[in-house]
Amino acid sequence: MVNDIFKKVVNRMGPLGEHADDAHGYFTFPKLEGPIGPRMMFNGKMKLNWSLNNYLGLANHPEVMKADADAAAQFGMAYPMGARMMSGNSNYHEQLERDLADFIGKPDVILLNFGYQGVVSAIDALVDRHDIIVYDAESHACIIDGMRLHIGKRFMYQHNNIESLEKQLTHATKLAEKTGGGIMVITEGVFGMSGSQGKLKEVVALKEKFNFRLFVDDAHGFGTMGKTGAGTGEEQNCMDGIDVYFSTFAKSMAGIGAFIGSTPEVIKYLRYNMRSQIYAKALPMPLTIGSIKRLELIRTRPELKDNLWKIVNALQNGLREAGFNIGITTTPVTPVLLNGTIPEATHMTFDLRENFDIFCSIVVYPVVPKGVIMLRLIPTAVHTLEDVEETINAFKAIKHKLDSGQYRQEKLATAKP
Numbered sequence: 325m326v327n328d329i330f331k332k333v334v335n336r337m338g339p340l341g342e343h344a345d346d347a348h349g350y351f352t353f354p355k356l357e358g359p360i361g362p363r364m365m366f367n368g369k370m371k372l373n374w375s376l377n378n379y380l381g382l383a384n385h386p387e388v389m390k391a392d393a394d395a396a397a398q399f400g401m402a403y404p405m406g407a408r409m410m411s412g413n414s415n416y417h418e419q420l421e422r423d424l425a426d427f428i429g430k431p432d433v434i435l436l437n438f439g440y441q442g443v444v445s446a447i448d449a450l451v452d453r454h455d456i457i458v459y460d461a462e463s464h465a466c467i468i469d470g471m472r473l474h475i476g477k478r479f480m481y482q483h484n485n486i487e488s489l490e491k492q493l494t495h496a497t498k499l500a501e502k503t504g505g506g507i508m509v510i511t512e513g514v515f516g517m518s519g520s521q522g523k524l525k526e527v528v529a530l531k532e533k534f535n536f537r538l539f540v541d542d543a544h545g546f547g548t549m550g551k552t553g554a555g556t557g558e559e560q561n562c563m564d565g566i567d568v569y570f571s572t573f574a575k576s577m578a579g580i581g582a583f584i585g586s587t588p589e590v591i592k593y594l595r596y597n598m599r600s601q602i603y604a605k606a607l608p609m610p611l612t613i614g615s616i617k618r619l620e621l622i623r624t625r626p627e628l629k630d631n632l633w634k635i636v637n638a639l640q641n642g643l644r645e646a647g648f649n650i651g652i653t654t655t656p657v658t659p660v661l662l663n664g665t666i667p668e669a670t671h672m673t674f675d676l677r678e679n680f681d682i683f684c685s686i687v688v689y690p691v692v693p694k695g696v697i698m699l700r701l702i703p704t705a706v707h708t709l710e711d712v713e714e715t716i717n718a719f720k721a722i723k724h725k726l727d728s729g730q731y732r733q734e735k736l737a738t739a740k741p
């Protein structure tokens with residue numbers, strides 16, 4: 325008997341989709357309205373918002389808004405038409421690539437239309453059936469999906485565990501000697517859920533013992549980490565050991581697009597072999613010219629990163645002093661780890677949003693282990709110390725209610741807007 329695909333999918337909505345009827349529009353797919361910033365409208369009321377990766381506050385920076393608008397007025401959204409290889413290249417795209425390469429200290433850069441498909445496609449282009457990928461167990465979905473296209477072997481090492489990486493590199497080396505292939509290690513600069521940094525310097529040091537190339541996804545580190553904001557490689561003083569450096573414009577740059585920095589030869593290879601770029605339209609001008617402006621601000625306004633870190637330190641120190649478990653973050657990503665069921669998580673979040681007017685992301689199983697509730701805060705340069713104080717006080721109140729069982733209910737909170 326041949327099954328009906330539609331029947332199968334609608335009966336099996338998945339671990340998040342199974343809550344859709346209760347959660348949609350409130351816990352999932354919420355609408356944050358008004359200008360992007362620490363105070364936004366949600367469900368008809370102003371909330372203090374900690375849920376956006378607008379780390380440097382560039383989303384609404386007047387110079388950024390003007391650059392985007394001027395580019396849209398001059399070029400519209402369509403130009404340039406076609407993929408860059410065929411008809412969609414421009415001087416602005418090439419300028420942005422040069423500016424990015426100078427900033428991160430790599431000889432060359434290729435622009436990507438989106439980070440997710442860019443990582444998938446870069447992995448696909450770089451490795452073949454003889455090559456072996458060794459990757460961190462907590463890698464972002466785009467890395468995992470890139471590996472789905474890989475028909476050679478892969479080895480997973482325990483998250484940020486150098487001993488485990490060494491073990492997997494030993495297996496990979498033995499295998500590569502047989503296949504005649506190479507080895508690519510893939511990890512992240514900043515892990516976006518826990519806020520921990522990839523141990524890049526220690527991974528790079530393993531090059532003394534093993535022969536491999538290192539691919540780093542630094543989506544959360546670019547703009548936030550390192551002396552100049554050039555990312556986690558700069559922070560750990562090992563940028564030269566990162567062979568393929570990736571970041572997205574979706575976070576500190578508050579835009580759309582992404583890029584990879586590497587040697588001129590590898591970038592040339594990617595330009596002519598990355599299917600996601602060869603067969604897809606180039607970034608439109610407002611995103612390209614707008615990104616040139618954003619990068620200029622990151623380069624020339626160190627106060628943006630200083631402000632971010634002032635808020636990060638106040639928030640993380642304040643939460644720790646108040647007795648909260650914020651894990652092992654050493655970056656702006658601030659997880660607050662609590663214990664409770666999924667229904668408790670929804671009732672607590674509802675209370676936090678409706679009665680304390682604070683909006684942050686809520687993360688539950690399967691993203692974190694069963695029984696853990698993670699409230700994830702993303703501080704930005706445009707938050708204030710008063711915002712931090714208000715939030716810590718609210719968190720103390722909801723933790724007390726959680727621990728004393730006040731959110732204990734069987735059913736999820738249903739909050740239809």
Ligand SMILES: Cc1ncc(COP(=O)(O)O)c(C=O)c1O
Pocket residue numbers: 438439440441443464466512516541543544572573574581582
């Ligand atoms: C670690 C990481 N890599 C890649 C991406 C994907 O980037 P984009 O949003 O540009 O597709 C994200 C999320 O934005 C991310 O957090």
